[in-house]
Structure formats: C-alpha cells, structure tokens
Amino acid sequence: MTRSELSTSSKWFVPRHRYYELKHFCLQYSIWKEAYDSLTALGSTSKVNAIKHDDISDPTSKIAEQALMFLERMKVVEQSAIETDAVIGPYIFKAVTEGIGYDILKVQTNIPCCKDVYYDLYHKFFYILSKKRR
Numbered sequence: 001m002t003r004s005e006l007s008t009s010s011k012w013f014v015p016r017h018r019y020y021e022l023k024h025f026c027l028q029y030s031i032w033k034e035a036y037d038s039l040t041a042l043g044s045t046s047k048v049n050a051i052k053h054d055d056i057s058d059p060t061s062k063i064a065e066q067a068l069m070f071l072e073r074m075k076v077v078e079q080s081a082i083e084t085d086a087v088i089g090p091y092i093f094k095a096v097t098e099g100i101g102y103d104i105l106k107v108q109t110n111i112p113c114c115k116d117v118y119y120d121l122y123h124k125f126f127y128i129l130s131k132k133r134r
Helices: 016-027 029-040 059-084 089-098 102-109 115-132
Strands: none
Touching (some): 016 059, 016 115, 029 059, 029 089, 089 102
C-alpha cells in the first residue's frame, strides 16, 4: 500500500482517485495566487483579455468574479490546513501547494514531528479538503 492509498477502515479514508484530484487541486495554488494578485492589483487591466467575454457589459464585474473564484479556492486550501492541525498545518500547506514530501520538508523546515505523525495529519488534511470540496 502506498501512502496515497489508505485502507477503507482508516478514519481519514479518501478514495485514491479523489485524493489525486485534490492533490492536483492544491498544486494549482500558486497559479491562483498569481492570477488573483494580478487581477486585484491597483489599476490592473492586464487580465481583462484573458477573461472570456460572453455578453459582458461590465468587464470590471467579470474581473471581480474571477478574482473571487481564485480567492475562494485559495481559502479552502488554507482553511483545511489550519483545521488539520494548528502546529503542523502550515507545514502541510507548504507540502501540498509546492508538491514536496516529508523528507524534503524536514530538511527545509525542520518540521517538528516524525514521519508517521506527519502522514497521519497529511491524510487528515485531504479528508477535510474532500469534505469541503463536495
């Protein structure tokens, strides 16, 4: 059994393909952040052309809707990490949004827990995120 595939009896069980869907969702965080920042920058018009214009009478409103969508996606990942654990949550957030594993995280950040505790919380994160993304 791989770390990404838990037993169905696990308290944090998420089906394998759902886990991969959520994992790839999280890996888009930096894209959302960049898009959100550029859409909300003062005087920003650089993304107006990137938005599909179907019967748009108010491009400013459309930009605001797009920015809100990115913000909501970022918040669901952030909040899921916070709910996972107050101490380890920020480490899990870094791992899931940057695609790094425990060993690299340990070297880069000196995460204050062992691998078993980390992976239990990692699976808890995806369990929480799965509930929020229904």
